[in-house]
Amino acid sequence: MIKVNLKQLLKKKGMSMTELHEKTGVSQNALSLMANGKSNGIQFNTLDKILKATNASLDEVLEHTGELYTLFVEREEKNKKSDSINYKITARNPNNEEVSWKFTFYVTHYIQNTRHIIQISYSSYELDSKYDELFMKNVFQQRDSKVLVPFSYLVAYDLINHIQIEGLNLNSLVLFTWYGFVLFEDEEVYKIPLAPRDDNVELEFNENYFDVLPNVRYLESLPNIEAVRCKPQIGYCEIDIYVN
Incomplete structure (x- = not known):
């Protein structure tokens, strides 16, 4: 393209x-x-x-560039027996052809030197077909494009939007770790900065909870990202990215 x-x-x-x-x-x-x-x-x-x-x-x-795909996530019910959450991550091209994968992540919240830290850790994934596997390997082999960053961002955005965590503020940190992800030899860790839910509205303080979300501007500056469309009111976000 x-x-x-x-x-x-x-x-x-x-x-x-x-x-x-x-x-x-x-x-x-x-x-x-x-x-x-x-x-x-x-x-x-x-x-x-x-x-x-x-x-x-x-x-x-x-x-x-490669072909343009829109990435978005769908969250499944939280596992009541553990801290794991399942997500379906989908890539859709302009012809409405879709490829999707199911990921399981663990979410932990802790405080380090008064700083609230949300850690989202990769656990496992499932594929529906061999085609999905080939496409996935092609996507994740793009090491220079850091394609894991938009995937991480979408999950972090959805989690913070739907799971209220007391104490979050602009000094809080969201860590996304991909330890054990089989398509990589390296250990991938991403820090996702937070920003006000709406840049035009001042933060409202209410019982130690700040109205914050992952920073869209941080993501827009990354290579291969064409557009980011987030709707805080309904908790939805999608990303257009070029895939070789």
């Missing part, structure tokens, strides 16, 4: 969409579609105008 990095290019060059429109004659609607990944293609003539107007190289505008 070819990705048009128009937003990043304009930010780098300090140029607005209106300025680019005025310099190239390309309609703002067409430029907006390209910038938001909604365009079905780009003509050579249009590409040439953009390159000249921005004084950019071809590889600054176009990037070869």
Whole structure:
């Protein structure tokens, strides 16, 4: 898949969409579609105008990426006999073809030097088919893209949204560990920073509970992430990511 990095290019060059429109004659609607990944293609003539107007190289505008997938999670009932929680993690492409895996995680909450720490630890996973296994190996072999981070983020977001833990605040820490995950030789641990549930609303203090969630901006800065859509009101979050 070819990705048009128009937003990043304009930010780098300090140029607005209106300025680019005025310099190239390309309609703002067409430029907006390209910038938001909604365009079905780009003509050579249009590409040439953009390159000249921005004084950019071809590889600054176009990037070869993998296929775009939307990741989301579905939480199953908590195991009453243990601290484990089951999640179904799904990847869906634009053709609505889905691949999913079932993961089991353990959740622990402890206090270290007055700091509240939530630790989410990988336990096991299940696959529905051989195709799912091949796709999964292809996804998780992308070590440079840190593809485990968006998976970790989605689970952490859902857990904090649905399981109220007293004492959480912006100084709290969410640790996501993938010890024992068979597709990796290394031990993977991710720290997920917290942020207010709504950046436009001040935090409300109520019985040692702060209204916080994993920080969306932290995730948006990672490579291969195209978009993050979270709806705190209903506790739902999904991530668009390019998969080679």
